Amino acid sequence: MSQQANQFHTVEVGDSTFTILKRYENLRPIGSGAQGFVCAAYDSITEQNVAIKKLSRPFQNVTHAKRAYREFVLMKYLVMELMDANLCQVIQMDLDHERMSYLLYQMLCGIKHLHSAGIIHRDLKPSNIVVKADCTLKILDFGLARTAGTSFMMTPYVVTRYYRAPEVILGMGYKENVDIWSVGCIMGEMIRGNVMFPGTDHIDQWNKIIEQLGTPSREFMQRLQPTVRNYVENRPRYNGYPFEKLFPDVLFPSDSREHSGLKASMARDLLCRMLVIDPERRISVDDALMHPYINVWYDQEEVNGPPPAQYDHSVDEREHSVEQWKELIYKEVIAYESLEQQQHNHVGNAMHNHSPACSSSASTSNDTSSGTTDSITNDSSVQPNHHR
Numbered sequence: 001m002s003q004q005a006n007q008f009h010t011v012e013v014g015d016s017t018f019t020i021l022k023r024y025e026n027l028r029p030i031g032s033g034a035q036g037f038v039c040a041a042y043d044s045i046t047e048q049n050v051a052i053k054k055l056s057r058p059f060q061n062v063t064h065a066k067r068a069y070r071e072f073v074l075m076k077y078l079v080m081e082l083m084d085a086n087l088c089q090v091i092q093m094d095l096d097h098e099r100m101s102y103l104l105y106q107m108l109c110g111i112k113h114l115h116s117a118g119i120i121h122r123d124l125k126p127s128n129i130v131v132k133a134d135c136t137l138k139i140l141d142f143g144l145a146r147t148a149g150t151s152f153m154m155t156p157y158v159v160t161r162y163y164r165a166p167e168v169i170l171g172m173g174y175k176e177n178v179d180i181w182s183v184g185c186i187m188g189e190m191i192r193g194n195v196m197f198p199g200t201d202h203i204d205q206w207n208k209i210i211e212q213l214g215t216p217s218r219e220f221m222q223r224l225q226p227t228v229r230n231y232v233e234n235r236p237r238y239n240g241y242p243f244e245k246l247f248p249d250v251l252f253p254s255d256s257r258e259h260s261g262l263k264a265s266m267a268r269d270l271l272c273r274m275l276v277i278d279p280e281r282r283i284s285v286d287d288a289l290m291h292p293y294i295n296v297w298y299d300q301e302e303v304n305g306p307p308p309a310q311y312d313h314s315v316d317e318r319e320h321s322v323e324q325w326k327e328l329i330y331k332e333v334i335a336y337e338s339l340e341q342q343q344h345n346h347v348g349n350a351m352h353n354h355s356p357a358c359s360s361s362a363s364t365s366n367d368t369s370s371g372t373t374d375s376i377t378n379d380s381s382v383q384p385n386h387h388r
């Protein structure tokens with residue numbers, strides 16, 4: 001026990017106290033989110049910079065405990081590669097077409113990968129996406145649990161709903177391209193510099209959408225549950241605006257000289273296929289990856305990476321007490337440690353079979369040596385540029 005205790009040190013980081021393995025040095029705060037607090041550190045064993053998440057009060061109630069368990073089981077880590085910024089920060093920058101399309105390409109690859117693990121995210125948002133200066137990108141979470149209805153809410157926190165698709169807001173069925181809507185919102189925000197649909201609640205959110213995109217068709221309305229349909233049909237009718245008005249030329253960076261697809265008209269074409277209220281008419285993930293604004297980066301191996309282990313959805317349905325969740329998390333940690341040990345023993349061998357469901361999957365392309373990244377990195381890093 002005391003021997004184990006010796007491996008740890010306690011440090012104050014911001015308002016938080018971390019008791020952590022001594023291998024992690026030089027802790028400094030970098031972010032906080034719905035669940036906790038993230039700091040950067042140096043891992044003296046691997047000699048790499050890492051990000052470490054501390055869940056705040058994971059056992060305060062059953063919802064938090066379940067979420068902690070889900071996060072741990074899915075992500076398999078609370079320590080990960082250190083990235084440079086989250087996407088909220090990057091959206092504020094004046095990105096050229098190369099960077100913008102490359103970031104979107106990676107989001108789409110990550111989403112496709114999640115889908116291939118049987119996970120449809122439904123709640124992608126910029127604060128849960130992180131990027132490095134070389135424009136590589138990772139998705140940090142796995143979205144809404146399947147059992148989460150639209151009324152699902154983490155108790156004391158205000159959750160961002162701006163990026164949620166109409167079918168989520170309206171409580172309809174959904175399919176993979178529900179995640180395309182979020183990508184469309186993010187892309188639109190990159191171009192405008194403002195949130196596309198900043199609703200204060202579900203109702204206001206829906207208003208913001210129809211004011212800009214127009215009231216959806218009668219045929220769409222017919223697919224709504226009666227009460228929702230009644231509400232939606234009784235809203236004032238809006239025609240919406242053409243995409244040339246929603247995204248005028250002046251908002252775009254200048255056309256790329258290298259890639260003919262990377263120009264304002266193509267970006268707008270992609271936006272008008274993603275920001276479509278009716279999922280039946282919205283572009284699919286595969287087609288978005290083939291779109292001329294995106295497919296300049298298309299790399300067969302990245303797009304069709306080996307599918308990860310299938311996500312066990314029964315996790316979402318389980319009900320336990322806080323004490324039971326604690327026990328389950330403890331068991332996961334022990335299992336993880338012995339797995340690490342095994343991997344250590346047969347270097348890389350066991351690794352592939354047991355690779356955690358999606359831990360590297362939500363991250364797409366860390367391969368900075370691939371040609372795609374190089375061409376975007378050569379003029380230094382993603383630099384903030386505030387002239388919009």
Ligand SMILES: Nc1ncnc2c1ncn2[C@@H]1O[C@H](COP(=O)(O)OP(=O)(O)O)[C@@H](O)[C@H]1O
Pocket residue numbers: 030031032033034035036037038050051053080081082083084085086127128129130140
């Ligand atoms: N690997 C990382 N590299 C850099 N920053 C990170 C990393 N992981 C998280 N962050 C920062 O911490 C914030 C919160 O992380 P997140 O995993 O979303 O926590 P939560 O689950 O509490 O929402 C992110 O928005 C980002 O700014």
Ligand SMILES: [Mg+2]
Pocket residue numbers: 033034035127128140
């Ligand atoms: Mg978060």
